[in-house]
Amino acid sequence: MTDIETIGRHECMHLLAHRSFVGRVAFAVDGQPLVLPVNYVVDGTSVVFRTAAGTKLRALRGGARVAFEVDDGRPLDRAGWSVLVTGIAEEITDHRDLDRLRRGPLHSWAAPAADHWIRVTIDEVSGRRMAGS
């Protein structure tokens, strides 16, 4: 048996900012939910990732509602945590913002094709932890 506990906002932001390299972004295309892994950084109170031109960019660039999730676990212990963000996605087009981000640590594994930058506002964040047996 495993207990589930809720993680508070402050710790959720810490886990998001410092404990993961890869998150999963979920969005809908014509009513079909999709979910794809991305490398990301936390930038202020938003999550930023890069993407190439294509379906994901078209779905995300113009104010789409999205979810963003990170997790980590130890399968043999049946323990782990997850953090879920919901917010609005926008393509970053401000040149000063882009210059600053390009000097930062975020290099998509799929670079250099992924030359569009998406920002997801962190409207709500929640997390839960399973403490293990």
Place this chain on the structure above:
Amino acid sequence: MTDIETIGRHECMHLLAHRSFVGRVAFAVDGQPLVLPVNYVVDGTSVVFRTAAGTKLRALRGGARVAFEVDDGRPLDRAGWSVLVTGIAEEITDHRDLDRLRRGPLHSWAAPAADHWIRVTIDEVSGRRMAGS
């Protein structure tokens, strides 16, 4: 620089069935995409996981369109793979089916509260791999 290659259906099914314990299910609640981690098994040509009563169950039990994703990576090498399933979710109510599944290996980390079983048909599956630098 990292090359992206497409993974064929046969290998996607192998990765899904044998290479991961935890997947992420994406679905929409009132137009808001959500994505949550679940332990799962592949059962024939579907993905099966357990969930407790609550928002996720209400959203999933009655024929919702969902996405299901697994991935694995080596961050330092900038290498990894991901597999994406799209399909329809249904709660499993057939007693023989439930008896068979309960004798199987799937024990949710959050058990015993997660006593509802959800089946996602694998309507489409696709995958991609980043070979690393």
